[in-house]
Amino acid sequence: MGVAVVIAGAALLRAAPWGRAAGLFIPYHPLWSISVMALDLIILWGLARLATT
Template sequence: MTDMPHGARPRTTGARDDGRAAGPLRYFGVLLLLSGVLSVLQGIAGIAEDRLFGVPRAYEYRFDLTGWGWIHLVVGVALIMAGVAVLRAMPWGRAAGVTVAAISLVTQFMFIPYYPLWSISVMTLDLIILWGMARIAVT
């Protein structure tokens, strides 16, 4: 028997016996991958100087679209790497996921004037990742 009180659940790291993520970590790992892919696509569109984005006239965080494209591409690749780390239950995966999702949230916020609907959608995804991964119990 265990020394746990009645009704208490054991705290887990979210790893299965085969080294892959289990339960909520699998869900948030997939969301990290999704956010990463969306950021990579956004970055490619910016680097290609696509006409998809509007250019605000007066804005404090105004960079050329190529600069924003590289920022989103780098953040997107980092999100994908963190998502793979979370799905493989690597010890540093959760911390990396939370950190990169927070960076993605800030960069998307700064990008709102260029493409509001896309940025707000990815920001919502990043907030869900941050909220969920911060709530998962760790031993």
């Protein structure tokens, strides 16, 4: 959970549009937030891998 909070904090400092939503959502629904972030990372990794082949 700490890693997710650090990533959300970094996003807030970089003014990423999803950073505020993640920062508000993580403390109230930590398990759901982490699972959704993990799924998003898997999807992004797949898209990046597909784009490089």
